[in-house]
Amino acid sequence: MSSAAARQPKEASISLYRAIWRWHFFAGLLVVPFMINLAVTGSLYLFKDEIDNTVFAGRNIVQMRGEPLPPSVLVENARAATPGAKLVRYRTPADAHHSARVTMATPGGNLLVFLDPYSGAVLGSVAEKNEFNWVVKKIHSLEYFGVSFNRIVEAVGGLALILVVTGFYLWWPRQQTGGVVSIRGTASKRVFWRDIHAVTGAGAGALIFFLAISGMPWSGYWGGKANQLISNAGLGYPTALWDEVPASSAPLKTVVPDAAWTMENAPVPASVARPGKTAPQLDDIVAAATAAGMTAGFEVSMPSGKSGVYTAAIFPDDIARQRTIHYDRYSGQPLADIRFADYGAGGKLIEFGVGVHLGQYFGLANQIVMLITCLAIVLACTSAIVMWWKRRPSGRLGVPPMPARKRVFATLTAVILAFGIAFPLTGFAILAMLVADQLVGRAASPLQRIFSS
Numbered sequence: 001m002s003s004a005a006a007r008q009p010k011e012a013s014i015s016l017y018r019a020i021w022r023w024h025f026f027a028g029l030l031v032v033p034f035m036i037n038l039a040v041t042g043s044l045y046l047f048k049d050e051i052d053n054t055v056f057a058g059r060n061i062v063q064m065r066g067e068p069l070p071p072s073v074l075v076e077n078a079r080a081a082t083p084g085a086k087l088v089r090y091r092t093p094a095d096a097h098h099s100a101r102v103t104m105a106t107p108g109g110n111l112l113v114f115l116d117p118y119s120g121a122v123l124g125s126v127a128e129k130n131e132f133n134w135v136v137k138k139i140h141s142l143e144y145f146g147v148s149f150n151r152i153v154e155a156v157g158g159l160a161l162i163l164v165v166t167g168f169y170l171w172w173p174r175q176q177t178g179g180v181v182s183i184r185g186t187a188s189k190r191v192f193w194r195d196i197h198a199v200t201g202a203g204a205g206a207l208i209f210f211l212a213i214s215g216m217p218w219s220g221y222w223g224g225k226a227n228q229l230i231s232n233a234g235l236g237y238p239t240a241l242w243d244e245v246p247a248s249s250a251p252l253k254t255v256v257p258d259a260a261w262t263m264e265n266a267p268v269p270a271s272v273a274r275p276g277k278t279a280p281q282l283d284d285i286v287a288a289a290t291a292a293g294m295t296a297g298f299e300v301s302m303p304s305g306k307s308g309v310y311t312a313a314i315f316p317d318d319i320a321r322q323r324t325i326h327y328d329r330y331s332g333q334p335l336a337d338i339r340f341a342d343y344g345a346g347g348k349l350i351e352f353g354v355g356v357h358l359g360q361y362f363g364l365a366n367q368i369v370m371l372i373t374c375l376a377i378v379l380a381c382t383s384a385i386v387m388w389w390k391r392r393p394s395g396r397l398g399v400p401p402m403p404a405r406k407r408v409f410a411t412l413t414a415v416i417l418a419f420g421i422a423f424p425l426t427g428f429a430i431l432a433m434l435v436a437d438q439l440v441g442r443a444a445s446p447l448q449r450i451f452s453s
Contacts, residue, residue: 008017015403019412022400022424024166026433027159032381034142034156039377041140042211046139046359046367046374048133049317056132059114059124064096068117071100071286073298077120078102078113085111087302090282092290093117101299103128110403143219149423154219158426160212164205171202197383204376211373214353217261222423226350227265235346237266237338245335247325248269248307252324255301260315260322261354262347270307271328271336280332287334295321298358311441317360319351399437 044051048430052060071090080086085104093100102113115121128134142153171180178184178195180202185192202206230236246269253264269292280288285300289312298314310327322340324422327333343351352361359367392398403409413434422426 010403012408015405015408016412018401019409020166020169022402022409023412023416024163024170024211025400026437027162027166028384030429030433031159031163032384033158035155035377036381037158038140038153038156038215038379039374040072041136041373042134043374045133045140046370048136051132059126060099062093062095062099062116062118062123065118069120069172070094070283072281072283073120074100074115074117075282077104077115077122078104081122081125082106082111087282089299089301090284090286091299092296097446098297099123139446147220153215154222154423154427155429157212157216157219158420158423159429161209161423162419162426164201164209164212164412166204167198167201171198190387193383193387193390197380197387200376200380200383204373206382207369207373208377208380209355211357211370211377214350214357216423217350217354219425221425223261224265229262230262230344230346230350230439231265233344233346236262237347238342238344241336241338241342242267242269246272246307250309252313255304255311255326256313258300258315259313259324260319260344260351261349263322263324263338266324266338268311269309269328271303271309271327271330271335271384273306274330276332278328280310280329284332285312285327288312288327288334289325292325292334292337294323294325298323317355319355319361322351 010327071092075087075090079087079351082104085106087102088110089103091101091103099114102115104111104113107204108127111125112128112131113125114123116123135144142149173180177199179191181199183192183195183199185195187193228235231239247267248270250268251265252259252268255268271443282300282302289298289300290296294312295314295316295318297316298312301311301313303309309329311324312327313324315322320340323338325337326335328335340348340351355361356366357370359370388398416430417427417434418429
């Protein structure tokens with residue numbers, strides 16, 4: 001074999017490595033600050049119940065004494081504390097040591113009022129959009145800053161998948177003596193931060209990939225399309241149920257803010273007026289849902305309009321206990337009763353992924369594993385920044401060099417763009433990076449020097 005022929009496989013391997021490194025760099029350049037935000041807020045949200053029961057124990061924890069008061073009495077006390085407000089929802093205590101919660105609509109927005117179910121005393125109140133866990137959740141998705149920012153998170157989720165896959169390739173052992181499972185050098189050396197980044201990414205890569213893919217159902221565009229596709233295929237909520245009852249045009253998520261992903265777009269049934277019937281009240285609906293075996297801590301949404309229904313719903317840590325019951329506002333009869341067991345295979349699979357993502361499915365062990373993954377994301381991102389800072393030439397961005405074989409880079413780019421078809425917003429981000437890269441590389445300008453290696 002000639003020396004030229006022997007060099008070809010090696011050159012091809014180097015070109016592929018550089019192409020993957022270049023795309024890994026581009027993806028990381030865009031997502032690092034967002035990944036850190038997702039990891040920090042995600043870590044907090046994993047322990048939302050623990051935060052409620054400690055930091056905000058004053059409004060959430062009560063001492064059991066005697067029999068709890070009827071919901072109607074608690075609602076009247078909440079009304080007295082919020083004159084002129086309108087009842088929106090009532091949440092039953094999760095157990096004998098937790099408060100009840102009443103959501104009241106005020107001119108300034110919904111207000112959460114917490115009450116001692118035994119004495120009826122108001123324990124505290126907070127605007128729904130100022131409640132700690134609500135704020136953390138919305139910052140996590142960037143929805144706190146508007147819909148357009150939420151779309152950024154969707155693109156970040158797809159880019160995170162690319163980062164993990166390309167990162168595994170770059171980490172894969174190639175005769176090096178360190179940086180696979182061990183760390184070389186000291187904190188003053190670039191190789192130290194390279195190894196921290198590589199070993200952390202490789203060790204937590206599969207879990208980071210899981211967090212990214214299991215978080216995609218929440219994304220605005222892709223998640224909505226996936227929900228529609230699964231529902232239309234009969235793999236989500238049981239659509240046949242709505243053939244038997246009149247349905248409104250309102251989806252469940254407009255009535256129950258924390259509806260499960262599978263159920264959020266399910267239509268809410270409509271009540272039919274029945275003259276002469278005695279309309280049920282909140283106490284009746286709470287009693288009916290409790291008698292039906294609904295898990296404590298469920299929330300009842302009040303009817304809205306003449307055809308509105310009472311909706312009792314709960315989506316607890318144990319996903320098998322998810323349940324939604326709609327009650328006719330005139331007769332009190334259940335119009336639809338949907339349990340987790342009624343979901344299709346697609347809905348069950350996604351709810352399982354969401355439950356594990358939130359640290360809910362396997363108790364404390366699940367929370368700890370997800371927390372470690374979040375901390376690994378922060379460490380991988382931080383080490384990436386330090387490593388890049390130490391590697392980059394002065395005054396330049398330090399983009400990894402284009403591989404000698406341009407065809408290799410073009411082929412890899414085509415593969416990545418094909419991935420973008422599955423996740424369109426990620427695809428647009430990839431396309432934007434590609435266009436910017438080509439424009440900077442071809443046009444003589446100060447940017448060409450800044451972007452050079």
